[in-house]
Amino acid sequence: MIISERIFYVMEQKxxxxxxxxxxxxIATSNISDWKxxxxxxxxxxxxxxCDALDITPEQLLTGKGIDPEYKDADMDYEVTRADIKxxxxxxxxxxxxxxxxxxxxxxxxxxxxxxxIVEE
Numbered sequence: 688m689i690i691s692e693r694i695f696y697v698m699e700q701k702x703x704x705x706x707x708x709x710x711x712x713x714i715a716t717s718n719i720s721d722w723k724x725x726x727x728x729x730x731x732x733x734x735x736x737x738c739d740a741l742d743i744t745p746e747q748l749l750t751g752k753g754i755d756p757e758y759k760d761a762d763m764d765y766e767v768t769r770a771d772i773k774x775x776x777x778x779x780x781x782x783x784x785x786x787x788x789x790x791x792x793x794x795x796x797x798x799x800x801x802x803x804x805i806v807e808e
Contacts, residue, residue: 688755691722691729693748696755697741711740 688696698708705723709716714733722729729737738745747753781789 688751688757689726689728690734690748691727693751693754694729694737694741695723697743701741703741708737708740712736 694708698704703711705716705719708714708719712733713736714729718729721727734745734748738748741748743754751757778786778789
């Protein structure tokens, strides 16, 4: 869903017409209509007034979080376990140099995994 589609989705959910959005934002109804007809997005300088008018956050408008029924937060697939917490505590106890080294190791492991999956194909 693109930004303009989210705008119209929220407008429909909140029973707000294009004329009402125009009144609340000062954006011409012809511009609002064009977003729908031409499947274009509003200019960046209009986004905050649109968010205010629709009572949503810029994050919601830009990402779809909390608006788009198809939105999937990648972090929602994870469940934090006791083992995860133990690892986090260990990471937080590291000094700066050890932390940098650990992050470098993790990057190398990810690259290695990618290379191994390419070889397997």
